[in-house]
Amino acid sequence: MINKNHIEDLALFGGARQFSTPKPTSNLVRPDFEKFLGYSRTFIEQHQYTNGSLVKLLEQRLAEFHQVKHCVAFSSGFWALALAIKALALKGKDEIVMPSFTYRRMADIAAWTKLKPHFCDMEEATLANSAATVRPCINNNTALILGVHPIVNFCDIDGLAALAKEKNIPLLFDSVESVYESYNGKKIGCFGAAEIFSMGASKLVNGFEGGYITTNNANLAAQLSLMRDFGFQGQDKVAVSGGLNARLNEVHAAMALAGLDDLEDQVVRNRDRYHTYQRLLATLDGIRLLEFDESQRPGYKNIVVEVLEDWPLSRDDTVRVLNAEMILARAYYTPPLHRKRMDYPYITAELPVTDRLAERLILPPCGHLVSNEDIAGIVELLKFMRANAVEITQRLRTKEMQ
Numbered sequence: 001m002i003n004k005n006h007i008e009d010l011a012l013f014g015g016a017r018q019f020s021t022p023k024p025t026s027n028l029v030r031p032d033f034e035k036f037l038g039y040s041r042t043f044i045e046q047h048q049y050t051n052g053s054l055v056k057l058l059e060q061r062l063a064e065f066h067q068v069k070h071c072v073a074f075s076s077g078f079w080a081l082a083l084a085i086k087a088l089a090l091k092g093k094d095e096i097v098m099p100s101f102t103y104r105r106m107a108d109i110a111a112w113t114k115l116k117p118h119f120c121d122m123e124e125a126t127l128a129n130s131a132a133t134v135r136p137c138i139n140n141n142t143a144l145i146l147g148v149h150p151i152v153n154f155c156d157i158d159g160l161a162a163l164a165k166e167k168n169i170p171l172l173f174d175s176v177e178s179v180y181e182s183y184n185g186k187k188i189g190c191f192g193a194a195e196i197f198s199m200g201a202s203k204l205v206n207g208f209e210g211g212y213i214t215t216n217n218a219n220l221a222a223q224l225s226l227m228r229d230f231g232f233q234g235q236d237k238v239a240v241s242g243g244l245n246a247r248l249n250e251v252h253a254a255m256a257l258a259g260l261d262d263l264e265d266q267v268v269r270n271r272d273r274y275h276t277y278q279r280l281l282a283t284l285d286g287i288r289l290l291e292f293d294e295s296q297r298p299g300y301k302n303i304v305v306e307v308l309e310d311w312p313l314s315r316d317d318t319v320r321v322l323n324a325e326m327i328l329a330r331a332y333y334t335p336p337l338h339r340k341r342m343d344y345p346y347i348t349a350e351l352p353v354t355d356r357l358a359e360r361l362i363l364p365p366c367g368h369l370v371s372n373e374d375i376a377g378i379v380e381l382l383k384f385m386r387a388n389a390v391e392i393t394q395r396l397r398t399k400e401m402q
């Protein structure tokens with residue numbers, strides 16, 4: 001299936017690439033074009049490009065989907081998160097407890113809200129924060145706890161909720177990676193004070209860009225919808241300060257609505273890709289697939305694998321070789337945020353689990369542009385790399401010295 005017999009055949013060492021088009025880790029799902037055009041006709045005919053009926057319809061559909069009372073849509077997940085943090089953080093306190101092993105802009109979002117990220121460690125079993133990892137970071141300055149769902153399964157929903165209640169600190173969930181899931185029979189979207197989601201092109205619901213918040217708190221929803229719209233009420237009465245233009249526009253809502261219509265079909269396709277990886281990786285030693293808990297309705301959007309002790313290449317060398325073949329695998333959440341240079345204040349202790357696992361995880365290609373045949377080719381290539389690991393490593397080190 002792959003045309004590699006010798007390490008010279010690897011693209012990194014001058015051979016032909018395995019794929020002629022990139023195989024990304026980004027979902028890039030494309031809903032039915034006619035459906036997208038059908039929704040788009042509404043704003044074209046009404047000459048209503050923002051504040052129109054499609055955003056309202058999308059909010060209603062998302063609230064139904066997540067079985068929650070309110071949904072407020074935003075221009076991005078970034079601004080949904082920033083404004084939710086601003087609305088929820090306890091006044092007069094300035095720390096937000098968040099994992100370090102997460103989305104690369106998470107600390108920047110906190111800095112926009114003038115809060116200091118206080119990084120907590122994660123659980124080895126979930127790759128996410130938990131009551132046990134958050135508790136040591138709570139102090140008199142804690143304004144908010146941010147629970148972030150990892151790509152596979154969940155952070156400690158119940159533990160964080162109990163801790164937030166005990167300490168009387170608001171709890172916000174970043175649920176960007178858990179759109180489709182249910183947790184013990186309840187849809188993700190109704191936990192904590194609010195949950196935030198993204199509709200960027202790499203996400204389960206592709207709105208080109210966009211984000212939203214779900215909550216059962218009517219006051220919070222009303223405040224957030226004012227904040228995304230300059231803080232104005234009516235013509236230009238300033239109802240809340242710190243508002244900005246973070247509205248979702250109608251064309252993005254049209255795309256997201258078409259995506260919602262196709263969601264069930266998409267999840268079937270995602271599941272098929274996941275099961276192909278599961279079946280084929282079982283025949284390869286040294287790389288472990290992180291398994292979804294299939295009883296919690298996963299959306300199977302991304303695939304995460306761990307490079308085990310007996311994998312004979314480093315994680316980074318593995319990614320380099322793959323990337324040269326147009327297999328755009330990526331190191332998962334690397335470097336962790338507490339290892340990045342930041343020019344704003346933050347707080348961190350030693351985060352041993354984060355540091356250890358940050359060296360071991362890979363996101364292999366998945367999503368709309370990746371077929372089962374591609375996955376078979378990727379696993380074949382990994383087998384070839386395993387069999388030729390000593391030579392590959394030597395060649396890489398020699399290449400670096402040149």
Ligand SMILES: Cc1ncc(COP(=O)(O)O)c(C=O)c1O
Binds near residue numbers: 076081197199
């Ligand atoms: C976990 C997480 N939170 C928040 C965001 C921000 O979303 P957006 O890209 O829509 O601004 C992202 C984006 O990738 C993310 O992965």
